[in-house]
Amino acid sequence: MSDGANPTGFAAKRTATGTLDTIWLDGEFVDWEDAQTHVLTHALHYGTSVFGGARCYETTDGPALFRWDDHCRRLYESAAVYGMELPYEPDTLTEATVELIRRQDLASCYVRPIAFFGYDRLGVSPTRPTELPVRVAIACWPWDAYLGERALEAGIDVTVSSWRKYDTDRIPATAKTGGPYVNGVLATDEAGRDGYDEAIMLNGRGAVAEGPGENVFLVRDGEVFTPALSAGALAGITRRSVCRLARDLGYPVHENASIGRGELYTADELFFTGTAAEVTPIRTVDGIPVGPGRPGPITTEIQSRFFDVVERRTDDYAEWFTVVE
Numbered sequence: 001m002s003d004g005a006n007p008t009g010f011a012a013k014r015t016a017t018g019t020l021d022t023i024w025l026d027g028e029f030v031d032w033e034d035a036q037t038h039v040l041t042h043a044l045h046y047g048t049s050v051f052g053g054a055r056c057y058e059t060t061d062g063p064a065l066f067r068w069d070d071h072c073r074r075l076y077e078s079a080a081v082y083g084m085e086l087p088y089e090p091d092t093l094t095e096a097t098v099e100l101i102r103r104q105d106l107a108s109c110y111v112r113p114i115a116f117f118g119y120d121r122l123g124v125s126p127t128r129p130t131e132l133p134v135r136v137a138i139a140c141w142p143w144d145a146y147l148g149e150r151a152l153e154a155g156i157d158v159t160v161s162s163w164r165k166y167d168t169d170r171i172p173a174t175a176k177t178g179g180p181y182v183n184g185v186l187a188t189d190e191a192g193r194d195g196y197d198e199a200i201m202l203n204g205r206g207a208v209a210e211g212p213g214e215n216v217f218l219v220r221d222g223e224v225f226t227p228a229l230s231a232g233a234l235a236g237i238t239r240r241s242v243c244r245l246a247r248d249l250g251y252p253v254h255e256n257a258s259i260g261r262g263e264l265y266t267a268d269e270l271f272f273t274g275t276a277a278e279v280t281p282i283r284t285v286d287g288i289p290v291g292p293g294r295p296g297p298i299t300t301e302i303q304s305r306f307f308d309v310v311e312r313r314t315d316d317y318a319e320w321f322t323v324v325e
Helices: 010-017 042-046 068-081 090-103 149-154 179-193 237-248 261-266 297-310
Strands: 022-025 028-031 049-051 054-059 062-066 109-117 134-141 156-160 198-202 208-210 215-220 223-227 253-257 269-274 278-285 321-323
Touching (some): 028 090, 068 109, 068 237, 149 278, 223 237, 237 269, 269 297
Parallel strands (some): 156 278
Antiparallel strands (some): 049 109, 054 062, 054 109
8 A cells, every 4th residue: 555645665765855764773773774684583474573653743843753652652562462571661762763753854754663573593482482582673754644645635435344353362452463464454455456445344243343554433423433442443542542632522432332334334424543544534435425425524623633733733732742852
């Protein structure tokens, strides 16, 4: 999938930016080309990585990371699920991230921290008979609207995927882990082949779980609903933020909802949320218009409020930001 911006590839982005030349790897700032790992790295074979995705926004106070502390906390919590002990304190990752943005002179960017079991031996378990080394990296780069600027304005067309979201008793859905994301890869590619912008995934019980990389919100009769974490939804940071913003705007919010597939076709409004997707309206599902087939008033109000907040056009929610001095 295109990242919604030109240029899309890293080589072209580096050329266009001119300063995209550094990655933080295992405690050091290294040249972009030198951020390498061995082909026999455990995570490459078994998917044993945990990662995050945060955004740094250009604001009147300068570049500012949005809810970085929450993203960082989730990274450590995801690692704990797999018995992975990160060899750095959260403050170290925060300082490294701020310095990385500063060194590359980025006014706004996407930030990708990742931790993974590294190179020494192969075998399914990364912790027995001995624990493999844990490597940690942070990279950042310019990344505009994930599904395109037009998607934010006009909405997107989605389909209900034939691929089901894995159940939480199979793989912990609340941990943001590399391996299980192949589930979303299948759903996204299927949707693209069928002419849709993105997919919505149901869980094993047939209830709505989430998108391949986004949380789903439904609006009905002036109330806002989103699937419960127990339905297989990731504990998204943007999800949590939007729930707070919607409540503060006066809307009843149900964040432990059970949503059936049929409800997608009769919803007043639908939208995705995520660090990459931000707040993206959904205009059709399987070719059926959502409401009038364009972004609805509640979605539009929440989206507008979200961008007012993240771009610091308001002093509200100041505790959500880490300013890059």
